[in-house]
Amino acid sequence: MNLSGNNTEAQAVIDVAQAAVAPKALEPGKVHVVALGRGEYRQIDLTGPEHTGVPARKSGTSIVRDVDSFVAYFEKHGDDDSEVYADVEQRTITAVLDAHSAEGARWGRHRLQLQLRHTPAWLAWTKVDNQLMPQKDFAEFIEDNLLDLVEPSAATMLELAESFEATTSAAFQSSQRLDNGQRRFSYTEEISAKAGHKGDIVIPATLRLGLRPFEGSEPYSVNARFKYSLAKEELKLGVKLDRPGDVLAAAFSDIRTLIDSDVPMAVLNGAPLR
Known part of the structure; x- marks a missing residue:
């Protein structure tokens, strides 16, 4: 018996049958196995986004600038297994929306990050600090920057600023510290090369400012x-801010507390895995 000849004839029949089948479009989103004839097969994967038009998974990092935007995005894309990290040094809060769950691993590639920006007022005062x-x-x-002044009032400080502008050509002779902590500066201003006009300018010992350290934060x-x-x-003048770093730390802590109260899990100290 010629088994080899029978196998050849059987394969020929299979090839003819396959050739007679009308071509059929392959459905996107599935893995297909196609017979090529003579016992050969080919696997065709049509599950990729280039075939389905839909990404295989969510990925990327979205950047927001305030708490409300962070919470709105988290509510749309987060779940009970998401993780949220507060990085005090970088002053960022990052959510890993597809973090690993207790049941198994997830991709960890879909992220949300709050990147805080300083307000123009904060930058202005810290620049001259x-x-x-x-x-x-x-x-x-x-x-x-009158709008940032709380004490003394803006009107008082405007009057003082005008006094400084009016005495730019004066010669300041001395300064005296007053009992209330203010300081008096005495000056002489020459007028038409005649006898000088004498006067005093009194400046407060301290200022109290109302500043928003970050966009969207409360004033401090x-x-x-x-x-x-x-x-x-x-005479040269300036200001020395009292412990501005503590104000930034308090503002960031308050922002973290707001987010902690609006997401279903505890906000962790640190940063997620890269």
């Missing part, structure tokens, strides 16, 4: 002390 400026520059700075009280330099009859 502990810096001395000529009278005119200091007066202009005060005038540009920030104390500042006046600084000055009197050399060669030239």
Whole structure:
């Protein structure tokens, strides 16, 4: 018996039958096995996004700037197995929306991050922190940032700024600390090369500011002390903010507390795996 010949004839019949079958479109989203003839097969994977038009999984990191945006995105994409991390050093809060669950591993590639930005007012005051400026520059700075002043009032500080601008050509002779902590500066201003006009300017010992450290945060009280330099009859002025780092830490802690109260899991100290 010629078994080899029978096998060849059987395969020929199979090939003819397969050739007679009308071509059929393969359905996207599935893995197909196609017979090529002569006992050969080919696997065709049509599950990728290029075939289905749908990503295989959610991935990427979305950046938001305030708590409300963070919570809104988390409510849409998060679940009970998501994880949230607060990084105090970087001042960021990151949610891993598809974090590993207790039942098994997940991809951990879909993330949400709150990246806080300082307000223009915070940047303005911290830029001049502990810096001395000529009278005119200091007066202009005060005038540009009157809205941030709580104590003394904006009207009082505007009047003081105008006094500094009016005495830029004066020669300051001395300073005296008053009992209430304020400081009096005495000056002489020459008028048409005649006898000089004498006067005093009194500045407060401290300022109290109302500043929002981050966009979307509440305002915080920030104390500042006046600084000055009197050399060669030239007066320079500035402010020294009291522990601005503590204000930033308090603002970040309050933001973390807000998020902690709006997500279903505890916010962890640290950062997620990269």
